[in-house]
Amino acid sequence: MPGRILILDSVAINRVVLRVKLAAACYETFQAETLAEALRVAKAARPDILLFSAAAPGVDPARLVSRFKTLMPGHIIAIMMIEAGSAPASPEAALAAxxxxxxxxxxxxxxxxxxLRAVFRALEERRELQAHEDETRLLGFAEATAAAPGRRRVALVGSHVTGEPDRLSDAIxxxxDANIERRSAREALSASGRGADGYVISDAGxxxxxxxxxxxxxxxxTQGREAAIIVLTDGxxxxxxxxxxxxxxxxxxxxxxxxxxxxxIRVRRQLDRRASLxxxxxxLEAGMRAALTDPLTGLWNRRYALPRLGAWRASVAKNSRPLAVMIADIDRFKAVNDRFGHPFGDRVIAEVATCLSSAAGPESLVARLGGEEFLIAMQDTGSAEAIQAxxxxxxxxxxxxxxxxFGAEPEIVRVSVSIGCAILTVSDAADLDTGTLISRADDALYAAKDAGRGRVVCMSMADARDRAIRRLPAGTG
Structure with missing residues (x-):
């Protein structure tokens, strides 16, 4: 079913006519003669839309909105009014309510x-975003910071872009908080033109x-996808x-x-709606990024890095281009923590992360695996390029x-990293999963630690399989 609609009208024939029209469009309908009955039906049926007649006795738009919000907290419902000859409220008063x-x-x-289709689209948009907001809030992610208020650009498009100001431009x-610009249809679509927050189009011309x-x-x-579009039609x-x-x-x-x-009212409402969306x-984007980044360093975390590395690994067989995977570990990091404390150690980790990210470049995948260990991956990179990188x-x-x-004598603390690198070629791509690839890079890292730290060891898959790796005692870093 496209949706559920509750019809509120004191005139039976009006309810029947509307029900027939809506049923033909495959909407599920419910009917009520009075506001009290509508509230009872709504509580049980939880409709998507309330469609009511302005002529219904005792129905005040502001009171109606308040009653339905109180009745179904958390349930997003749209309320639509049909004008009547004896309407108790003007359209602008109803919209303002x-x-x-x-x-x-x-x-x-x-x-x-x-x-109805337009209202249902807006409803679906609101509900989907509300669900994502609730999940984001549940996970403890911060909401987007509201931008500083500014003047919004509204473009008037159509026959009224020339000549004297008319009723439309006067109203807007x-x-x-709006700057009004007059544009032709060609100017509105021009790639060199500035996008607007809203387009009000007159179809007269x-x-x-x-x-x-x-x-x-x-x-x-892109410039029009998130803008409000309102059309004035006449004749x-x-x-x-x-x-x-x-x-x-x-x-x-x-x-x-x-x-x-x-x-x-209508133009402001659509501008506000689009700004809110x-x-x-x-x-949501900020929340998603927070879920995938390490809060200390700002690098990607394991949740993001491992699936991305898996995709890169799969592309090796497809494109016949090698993949370099590196594990970098800060040398003797335990000694830094023991001497200066863990807060200072965090500063060191963050600084090393910045250095690695800057040196690796934007095309590389750089992530913090945990503790003082980092993952760096580079596509289309063979042994010679990997060693150089x-x-x-x-x-x-x-x-x-x-x-x-913070001591008696300030000093600059410098650290080194050991880096183990594994090269995945097309001949090995079909046989190695992401976990094994990382394990081989980790083996190379331990070889670098064994060789004296502060150095790079790069292995092919064959080297890693054949080499016996001696693990360092725990905590020696």
Whole structure:
């Protein structure tokens, strides 16, 4: 089923007509004659949308919104109002009270179902992001920091870009935090043009195909994908064209009889909605990155590094290009902790991580495996290149130092790293899993430690299989 809709109307014939229309569109419907009955039905059925008539006696939009939020906390529901000749609230008053959508009293079937589809899309967006936010919060990740408030750019597109200011531009000009720009359709799509936070498109100067094409083109571009798109349509077949605009991806449509106040509310609402979605998306990205990075060093952690290394390992057989995997370990790190304390040791780990990451370059995979041990992987890198790269990493760490300024005599503490490197070639790729590959690099690391530390040992898979490795006593590093 596409969704569940509760119809609230005191007139039986209106409920029946709506039920038939919605059933034809495969919506599951419920009916109520009074607000009290609607609340009872909603509690049991938990509909996605409440569709109510403004003529229903005793139904005040603000009170309705409050009652339904109280009734179903945590359940996201959209509330839509159908205007009536004796409507107790104007469209702008209803929208300002929290009603999600206001439909005209004379509403064509195509426009009704297009509006419903648009509302369901917005609902699904809100619910999906809310679920991700709840999971992020449960895992203890920080929410995205709200950006400093700034003026938003609203582009007016269509026939009104020239000439005297009209009702549309007058209404939007009343938004205190918006800069209004007039653009032609070509300018709106120009790759060299600045993206806008919102596009308000008048289809008066565009034919139906032109308006739909403009919406589709905007949505296909990075600058328009996250922007609010509102279409103003007028004249014959206005509802039909508005329905087409909604189905092409417009966030909202404005009909000719919309007042200045309604225009301003609808535009601001869509700008706020898109800004909120953008903040939520950034918060999710930040939470995802927090789950995959090491908090001390900012490097990738094992959760990210091992699957990525696995993908790189699989590409060796496909592309016939070698893969170098290195394990770097800080030498005698226990002595640093014993002398200066663990907080200073953390500073050393963080500084070494920065040195390794900078020296390895952006194309390499650099991760902290745990403690003072790091993983570095480089694609398309054979033995000779790997030895050269590993020596560069080792020298970079040698050049780094951390100031210990809490004693009587401040000093620069320098550490060295031992690096073990394993080279995976196409001949070995089919037989070795990621764990074995890391184990071979670890064997090479122990060989570097055995040879005196502060050096690089690189092995092919055959070398690693044939070499007997003597493990160092625990804690000697």
């Amino acid at each position: 929290g009603i999600d959508e206001v439909l005209p009293r004379t509403c064509e079937d195509a426009f009704l179902t297009a509006r 000009s009343g938004l205190a 565009l034919d139906g195909d032109g308006c739909r094409s403009l919406i589709a083109d905007l949505r296909s571009q 014959p077949s206005a509802q039909e064209r508005a329905a087409a605009a909604l189905d092409m991806g417009a966030d909202d449509v404005l009909l000719a009889d919309a007042s200045r106040a309604e225009i301003a 953008r903040r939520q998306r950034l918060g 590993a020596e560069g990493l080792r020298r970079a760490v040698d050049a780094c130092g951390v100031l210990a300024d």
